[in-house]
């Protein structure tokens with residue numbers, strides 16, 4: 077009997093030590109997630125590089141030309157972007173934001189020249205406050221909040237770039253041999269834009285479409301009908317053969333026409349009211365691996 081007690085004591089001691097080690101490692105990992113590190117860009121096409129930054133996998137894309145480079149979005153502020161870019165090119169960098177949300181613009185402060193649609197000026201001003209980040213955190217589960225705690229601390233302390241230049245709403249510009257066209261992709265936010273890169277037959281779409289879906293339930297989001305027009309624009313780009321890949325604002329793997337069509341199916345369901353009671357009530361619909369939020373009355 078005594079032996080058995082001793083045995084259990086040993087097991088308990090072992091288990092509690094293991095728990096302390098796991099908790100310690102978890103804590104260390106969470107702290108590490110909040111550190112600003114030098115990102116390693118991965119080549120996704122000729123002279124085109126990407127990273128997926130932070131827990132939300134914010135997509136940041138670097139397009140290198142002959143005389144200058146364009147950086148599409150700047151993430152959560154968790155990357156020393158100039159140091160990461162220096163590993164690839166010494167060319168001057170111009171930043172274009174796909175929209176004004178803080179998880180795509182917090183690294184703006186590293187750069188001199190940053191463009192963004194004027195239609196997202198209000199979104200940018202509002203989202204780049206500590207209060208807004210905290211408000212967004214209140215909407216998610218306590219576990220995710222805990223996992224994001226160190227990242228958020230870094231986000232709160234990141235300097236905000238105030239002098240953002242107005243991006244022309246549409247039109248093409250030549251940038252060292254690469255023709256880039258700006259297209260408006262409103263829905264997720266009023267000033268969401270995309271960039272078509274003819275050199276690689278790619279379109280960079282921000283949060284207008286991501287592998288995991290899109291958010292239309294935000295206060296600043298526009299109607300599902302507007303989002304439908306946006307997705308039809310992307311569909312046309314694929315069908316005409318002008319692009320073969322779309323890169324979203326989260327998770328930087330290439331999306332195809334199939335992803336656009338999935339998004340269209342969902343948005344049509346919302347427009348037609350073809351929803352379950354639960355979907356209607358929650359303002360959230362999942363379909364084939366995509367999740368979309370929308371405003372409820």
Ligand SMILES: [Zn+2]
Pocket residue numbers: 175177264283
């Ligand atoms: Zn967004």
